[in-house]
Amino acid sequence: MTLHEYTTSSAEETMELGRKLAPTLKSARIVILRGDLGAGKTTLVKGIAEGLHAASQDDVTSPTFTLIHEYRGPEVTLFHVDLYRVDTARELDTLGLDELFPEEGNLVLLEWGEKFPRFEKECDVEVCLERKGDQERKIVVKRK
Numbered sequence: 001m002t003l004h005e006y007t008t009s010s011a012e013e014t015m016e017l018g019r020k021l022a023p024t025l026k027s028a029r030i031v032i033l034r035g036d037l038g039a040g041k042t043t044l045v046k047g048i049a050e051g052l053h054a055a056s057q058d059d060v061t062s063p064t065f066t067l068i069h070e071y072r073g074p075e076v077t078l079f080h081v082d083l084y085r086v087d088t089a090r091e092l093d094t095l096g097l098d099e100l101f102p103e104e105g106n107l108v109l110l111e112w113g114e115k116f117p118r119f120e121k122e123c124d125v126e127v128c129l130e131r132k133g134d135q136e137r138k139i140v141v142k143r144k
């Protein structure tokens, strides 16, 4: 396991961190993004999507109601998933995530993935975002 810790002082800095982390996530299959409401999970995804040339930061929006957004890049297809409103194993099944995971070149970014213990085991990387102030966030990247 490796741990890297960052501090950002604005949404722009968090997106910049996402762009920087993006190349290091290419070979991952499942990444859990952990943190309270408004911690900056979706903001980080904006940077990651841009870093993988899959979408521009403005085109990445929260999959709050749609649950999954797909962004296709030249090397990696990003699936941005929000499980905040998904509570049961049955609801989870209907999303069909298990079909996405084994596909070469798919990277699944899970917000609220820690609600389902299996994802904690299956994920390759866990990113924890913590609000330290209005603008300040502590961001810890754990790689298995």
Ligand SMILES: Nc1ncnc2c1ncn2[C@@H]1O[C@H](COP(=O)(O)OP(=O)(O)OP(=O)(O)O)[C@@H](O)[C@H]1O
Pocket: 008, 009, 010, 011, 012, 013, 014, 035, 036, 037, 038, 039, 040, 041, 042, 043, 044, 062, 084, 111, 134, 135, 136, 137
């Ligand atoms: N350093 C920072 N990093 C990220 N976002 C920041 C930062 N400072 C302020 N913000 C603001 O905090 C909010 C983060 O919202 P975002 O949608 O990314 O959170 P989230 O963790 O995805 O929340 P949710 O669980 O509701 O989906 C945005 O309004 C953003 O502008």
Ligand SMILES: [Mg+2]
Pocket: 041, 042, 043, 062, 082, 111
């Ligand atoms: Mg979000």
